[in-house]
Amino acid sequence: MGQNNKRETGTTLVKRGLAEMLKGGVIMDVVNPDHAKIAEDAGAVAVMALERVPSDIRKDGGVSRMSDPEMIHGIQAAVSIPVMAKARIGHFAEAQMLEAIGVDYIDESEVLTPADEAHHIDKWAFTIPFVCGATNLGEALRRISEGAAMIRSKGEAGTGNVVEAVRHLRSIVGDIGKITQADSAELFDWAKQLQAPLPLIQEIADTGQLPVPMFCAGGIATPADASLVMQLGAQAVFVGSGIFKSSSPAKMASAIVEAATHYQDPAILVKVSAGLGDAMAGLEISGLDMKLAERGW
């Protein structure tokens, strides 16, 4: 007893394990240490550091990049919960910097401007785990084959409109259900149709679930939205603009935390939703100039 065997860091189990521990929780977008503090006070299981919340990115336009390292350090110092940060799709140099900063998870995110039109980051090369967005099962499995340890629906970030996240979740969960019903010969066709690796399709057929935790992001603005996506199969939720673009962020944040825990209990949802003030102003998807979910492939 007490003698130490070899330790391995950055393994698949260790990477996916942290995502397992976040299940049932809410991860909140923050742009500075004050926001991070509000998020932690409200009961967030993690915060996501980014330069601007998605609704501002949408409004301001321009190229959106990884946050200033000084800001990320400030957020790390302000809270004790895990700190995630976003890197641009394909921008492995930003990801290397985030690893050097010691963030707990990297989001290779369509919310930032993509840096590579053909290649996502080789996420196996990192010790820090990655989360990636997906609009359908094929996209999710391609990201997992590149090393993602957590998948989130893309939804349509910065809109306060949950309809796209619901579409993505239903598509992913629906296809998983169909694959579990398929016979072994049909699995080859599923791999072809989804443009996804056959072994991952076979794994889904065996287990009935994604090999990594599946969370929901993109357009969640109320406690009811959180309940909806969790009932549809999301295991946790990311909330971006929905908190700090609402009229009382601290109250909205803690209401969404309770909603994620008690998502199956409408009476509690009623209680936490009462008197929250205005949710963020929402956008109709058909009126958007820029669809963030179309970034990545």
Place this chain on the structure above:
Amino acid sequence: MILESLGCATRQIRTPDQLAAVDALVVPGGESTTMSMLLERSQLLDPLRERAEQGLPIFGTCAGMILMASEICDGRDDQHSLGVLDMTVARNGYGRQIDSFETDIEIVGLDTPFHAVFIRSPVVTRLGPEIESLAEVDGFPVLCRKGPVTVAAFHPELSGDDRLHRRWLSQSGICYSRASGPKE
């Protein structure tokens, strides 16, 4: 679900009524600060302390260990712990995710090593005299027990090895045959 594979009926606990209906409790990993706040808002803190005092079998892992401790270092000022075990833990004692690791550890009473996964794990910095340390890493206890309460700094539920769950059930006087599975 390890307990289900052992024939136990399990349910998730979110309200005092649900807590009152179980024979044993697993307090899993997660964010201990979030769990502490939700326990408070769901009015579960006092009922949980009460049941623990009455001898409720509890298996706490990682954040579950933090919640069972009597003292927390590096926590939030408003963070609750239940004080079920006389011990002090430091949150995230090994550092951030980049320092999370898996390794084989020797556990008292097990013939072969146990594969343990440590994720932003707590470190036990002080252990009360009545509490048994069953495994150590770097000289710090990582598996502790007093009566029906067992706590681990690592995640036995992640490595697919059910030996610790089985031992906890036996020590708690719960038989886990498939035919008559007790409630968790």
